[in-house]
Amino acid sequence: MIYLDHNATTPVDPAVAEKMAWFLREHFGNPSSLYPIGRRVKELMTEARERVAAALGAERGEVFFTGSGTESDNFAVFGALEAFPGKTELVTSSIEHPAVIEAAKAVEARGGRVTYLPVDAFGTVSLDALRSALTPKTALVSIMHANNEIGTIQPVADIVRIARERGIPVHTDAVQSFGKIDVDVRRLGVDYLTVSAHKVYGPKGVGALYVRRGASIRPFLRGGRQERGLRAGTENTAGIVGFGEAVRVMEEKGGKERARIERLAERLKKGIEERVPGVRFNGHPENRVKSTLNFAFPGLEAEAILLALATKEIYVSTGSACSEESEEVSHVLQAVGLPPEIARSCIRMSLGRANSEPDIDVVLKQLPEIVAKLRSISAFHPA
Numbered sequence: 001m002i003y004l005d006h007n008a009t010t011p012v013d014p015a016v017a018e019k020m021a022w023f024l025r026e027h028f029g030n031p032s033s034l035y036p037i038g039r040r041v042k043e044l045m046t047e048a049r050e051r052v053a054a055a056l057g058a059e060r061g062e063v064f065f066t067g068s069g070t071e072s073d074n075f076a077v078f079g080a081l082e083a084f085p086g087k088t089e090l091v092t093s094s095i096e097h098p099a100v101i102e103a104a105k106a107v108e109a110r111g112g113r114v115t116y117l118p119v120d121a122f123g124t125v126s127l128d129a130l131r132s133a134l135t136p137k138t139a140l141v142s143i144m145h146a147n148n149e150i151g152t153i154q155p156v157a158d159i160v161r162i163a164r165e166r167g168i169p170v171h172t173d174a175v176q177s178f179g180k181i182d183v184d185v186r187r188l189g190v191d192y193l194t195v196s197a198h199k200v201y202g203p204k205g206v207g208a209l210y211v212r213r214g215a216s217i218r219p220f221l222r223g224g225r226q227e228r229g230l231r232a233g234t235e236n237t238a239g240i241v242g243f244g245e246a247v248r249v250m251e252e253k254g255g256k257e258r259a260r261i262e263r264l265a266e267r268l269k270k271g272i273e274e275r276v277p278g279v280r281f282n283g284h285p286e287n288r289v290k291s292t293l294n295f296a297f298p299g300l301e302a303e304a305i306l307l308a309l310a311t312k313e314i315y316v317s318t319g320s321a322c323s324e325e326s327e328e329v330s331h332v333l334q335a336v337g338l339p340p341e342i343a344r345s346c347i348r349m350s351l352g353r354a355n356s357e358p359d360i361d362v363v364l365k366q367l368p369e370i371v372a373k374l375r376s377i378s379a380f381h382p383a
């Protein structure tokens, strides 16, 4: 199989699987218990928290474990809005992940006001639009770091500067940038930042929210005192330990592995552009997570390409995994200005550790053939 959908999820690293299996066998204690088997689990969680914090340039006490990237996004949006009772406005972008967009819709349903900033053709948010959207009632700005469908990286540090001048906190969803580009909370200057374990070769069902020391936030889940009272519920201890191990492996592999993946992606991008006439690249040419490639194949249905590739055991996506089952056209591709019929022809390929040079050779042979074949069929059956 050739797996080109690392933005949807990543294979669990063998070291992570091993550590989690060991943990599940040996450590069932509740981290809130005061006797040794509970304390030992707490220690292992602390180790994981330190690893995640260090990778983000944060302190251990600024990292709160959650049940997913989605939960961290909801936590940030609702937790920050609740922390500023007199302020009811949220500023976000039109290309956020549904985890933020749907939370924003819930804010609106509760009587709050939301501004969805537009993006340009490359998917970059306009700083001028941001400036004019901020009001004295703005409680939070939430703009993603890198987009999951097209990879475009937002100028988060500039966004923070503009918001900070008016005393407004900023959240960024770094689920798709963590592990792929530098994600340093101090350099970005954000107040809240979301990450998810399963996008960095860790387990599914565990995420984290960075909350800057001193930043205001209200609890998301109410109950026990877990996660210092901000996220109640007995922790997903094995998941958290696995997340820590995934981050350790990520740091160990470092920039060399990132550079290898970027080289593969660049070769694939060039190869497709040379071999598939009429193909159109979506996303920022430079300011992009380089392992994310999104192409339009005008005249064709993305699903037909996806299924034809799948018969060759090449796995790609038609956009965000979350919208895959719905008939809706990607809100991201619409926001960058693609007409629906072009947006419906788009394929996302996201590379990662599972890929090697021979994979690229196979895709560069199969994809042009598939596209040519589908085009010849659709020529006989004009839409």
Ligand SMILES: Cc1ncc(COP(=O)(O)O)c(C=O)c1O
Residues within 6 Å of the ligand: 007, 008, 067, 068, 069, 070, 071, 073, 097, 099, 144, 146, 147, 148, 173, 175, 176, 196, 197, 198, 205, 206, 207, 321
């Ligand atoms: C940008 C972004 N944010 C949030 C999420 C949600 O993370 P999780 O799957 O851990 O809920 C994803 C996953 O697709 C994502 O790509």
